[in-house]
Amino acid sequence: MSVFSRSKSPEILIVGAGPAGLILALALLQNDVPVRIIEKTTHPRIGQRGSGITPRSLEVFEALGIVNQVLKKAINVPKVCLYKLPGGTEVLKEIERATLEPTPTCPYVNFRQLGQDSLDRIIQADIQKYGCAVELGVELLSVEQSDDHTNVKILNHRPGGGGPTQQDMTYKWVIGADSAKSVVRKQLGLSFLGEATEENMVVGDIRIEGLSEDRIHVWGDLSSTMTAIRPSETSGVFTIIAGGPKFGNPETICVDEAALKEALRQSTGNRSDIKFGEIICMNPYRPQIRMVDEFRKGGIFVTGDAGHVHSPPGGQGMNTGIQDSFNLGWKLALVAKQLAPPSLLDTYSEERLPVVAEMLNITTSLLKKTIKNFNDEADLIQTILIVGKEQGKEIDVVNPHGVRAFKDRDNHGNDAFLGSKNDGKFGVFVIRPDRVLGARVQSPQGLESYFQSIFGKTEENE
Numbered sequence: 001m002s003v004f005s006r007s008k009s010p011e012i013l014i015v016g017a018g019p020a021g022l023i024l025a026l027a028l029l030q031n032d033v034p035v036r037i038i039e040k041t042t043h044p045r046i047g048q049r050g051s052g053i054t055p056r057s058l059e060v061f062e063a064l065g066i067v068n069q070v071l072k073k074a075i076n077v078p079k080v081c082l083y084k085l086p087g088g089t090e091v092l093k094e095i096e097r098a099t100l101e102p103t104p105t106c107p108y109v110n111f112r113q114l115g116q117d118s119l120d121r122i123i124q125a126d127i128q129k130y131g132c133a134v135e136l137g138v139e140l141l142s143v144e145q146s147d148d149h150t151n152v153k154i155l156n157h158r159p160g161g162g163g164p165t166q167q168d169m170t171y172k173w174v175i176g177a178d179s180a181k182s183v184v185r186k187q188l189g190l191s192f193l194g195e196a197t198e199e200n201m202v203v204g205d206i207r208i209e210g211l212s213e214d215r216i217h218v219w220g221d222l223s224s225t226m227t228a229i230r231p232s233e234t235s236g237v238f239t240i241i242a243g244g245p246k247f248g249n250p251e252t253i254c255v256d257e258a259a260l261k262e263a264l265r266q267s268t269g270n271r272s273d274i275k276f277g278e279i280i281c282m283n284p285y286r287p288q289i290r291m292v293d294e295f296r297k298g299g300i301f302v303t304g305d306a307g308h309v310h311s312p313p314g315g316q317g318m319n320t321g322i323q324d325s326f327n328l329g330w331k332l333a334l335v336a337k338q339l340a341p342p343s344l345l346d347t348y349s350e351e352r353l354p355v356v357a358e359m360l361n362i363t364t365s366l367l368k369k370t371i372k373n374f375n376d377e378a379d380l381i382q383t384i385l386i387v388g389k390e391q392g393k394e395i396d397v398v399n400p401h402g403v404r405a406f407k408d409r410d411n412h413g414n415d416a417f418l419g420s421k422n423d424g425k426f427g428v429f430v431i432r433p434d435r436v437l438g439a440r441v442q443s444p445q446g447l448e449s450y451f452q453s454i455f456g457k458t459e460e461n462e
Contacts, residue, residue: 010034011172011336013152015184017134018045019116020304020321021177022123026064027329029130033336036171037132040139040178042157047205047281048115048232048239050318052077057319058108060326069122074114075233081215088219088269115205115232115239116318141166143174143187145298150174173332175301177325180288182306188297194290194309201243202250202260204282208238209275219268220244227267237280242267250284295324295349303328307352324352 012028014021017039025037053074061067080095100109124134137157144151152174154167176184185192199222211217213231220226225244232239243250248263261276268274291308295301304321328348334340 010036012036012332013038013150013169013171013174015140015174015176016178016182016304016306017120017124017136018177018179018304018321019119019123019318020306020325021175022120022127022134023060023064023322024175024177024303024325024329025132026066026123026127027326028333028336029127029132030064031330031333031337033333035132036135037127038135038138038140038154040137040157042137044117044136045120046117048117048230048237051113051115051230051232051239052319053112053114053119054319055106055108055110057322058112060322062108063326064126066122066126069125070114070119071112073118073122073233074112075231077111077113078213078215078231081217083217083219083269085220085269088271094215113233115234118233140178140183143184143300145300148172148299150299171299173299173301173336175303175328176306177303177321178306180290180305180309182302184300185292185302185306188300188302190292190294190297190302192290192292194288196286196288199243199287200250201241201285201287202247202254202282203239203241203285204254205232205237205239205280206282207236207277207280209236209277210271210273211238217268225267227264229268240264240282241285243285250286254282254284291353295352296345301328301345301348327352 012033012035014025014035014037017037021037021039025035028035053070058067058070061070076099077097079097082092082095084090084092097111102109127133139155139157141153141155149170149172152169152171154169156165156167174184176182176188178184208229211229211231213235216231217229218227222244225242225246227240227242227247230239230241231237242264244267247253247267248259253260253263257279260279260282264276265271265274288309292302295303295307303324305317307324308317308320310317310320328345331340331344331348335342335344
């Protein structure tokens with residue numbers, strides 16, 4: 001740990017020790033800026049939660065020096081297997097995940113999967129190398145902002161006898177990374193605009209015997225009962241997302257183990273080969289789509305779920321929060337060390353607001369289409385092709401999947417389209433529905449193979 005970090009008391013308080021808060025702490029500590037990070041829960045959080053990790057988040061992890069630990073623990077995102085009901089054993093469709101080859105310029109091109117509890121442990125281990133540790137059982141009660149500092153009241157529930165103790169502290173900057181129920185956001189009076197969907201679900205982790213761990217298993221749809229069971233990086237542990245009008249009341253079923261297991265058995269076809277075991281965690285869940293109208297007031301900021309919450313499709317909630325914190329981290333480090341003017345912090349809200357707003361639009365659209373017809377995955381897709389100006393061959397894509405093609409008429413991407421191995425006649429970028437680059441293909445056959453890997457063969461191209 002550097003002299004700078006050892007010799008100064010923290011001027012920065014981070015409230016909340018989920019991925020967004022931990023990434024911010026690590027980014028600041030690595031730049032010799034001391035922090036205090038508090039978490040009101042008295043024990044480390046458990047559960048997979050949002051486990052999808054995007055290529056952009058992997059790039060952030062590389063910049064912070066933890067990508068190897070993440071990749072060592074993470075698994076590939078499995079294919080999806082849809083089952084027919086009743087019975088629950090006959091496979092209606094298997095949806096393969098397209099796997100792309102990394103390049104020197106794009107080393108991270110595929111999603112990976114890692115539970116948030118595992119990710120938290122990796123980041124916390126790195127934070128501890130800088131002499132910092134998450135203070136569990138420490139709760140923020142209030143924040144009050146002055147011209148050049150913020151006064152906070154903190155309640156310490158940590159064990160040690162004598163009951164909770166209150167602290168009155170002063171910090172230059174306070175960052176709320178304290179979940180969708182953020183105390184920081186509420187104390188600031190920030191709007192949290194949006195809506196809650198009508199769908200009520202249960203989400204959690206459970207040990208299961210009898211299911212293969214190389215695929216996501218799905219039965220039914222949300223018009224009646226839908227159950228999706230996803231494997232994790234821990235053998236035998238699966239994440240469940242289940243709901244629908246006929247599944248049961250999430251509020252009551254989550255606290256009744258026998259009722260929950262019975263509902264899961266019925267919704268998966270009463271299969272005798274599936275054994276539902278220990279429930280690790282299980283909670284009611286209602287998708288929310290909300291965001292703040294600004295990410296900062298004076299010396300107080302929000303990041304992650306404190307500033308925006310997403311619906312599940314697209315896997316963007318945790319990843320957007322990680323990128324919020326990485327954006328804020330380097331800026332706050334420069335300002336704290338007096339290497340940049342305080343006005344640099346204005347760009348945090350300016351840059352993140354439009355990104356989050358667009359991501360909410362995408363994930364909300366995907367959720368609505370998922371609910372409309374889960375079994376017709378073609379309805380979920382709005383893929384974009386960007387093709388070079390000079391194409392030597394016609395593009396002829398059998399197109400039942402809502403693919404739109406745009407020509408780069410001004411030839412901005414000529415070199416990228418052609419690529420080093422191209423014959424100069426064909427080059428196409430495939431932009432996925434989440435606006436991430438899905439592939440660069442260099443032949444008509446490559447384009448056909450890409451879509452077949454996702455949707456399977458259609459009658460027209462069989």
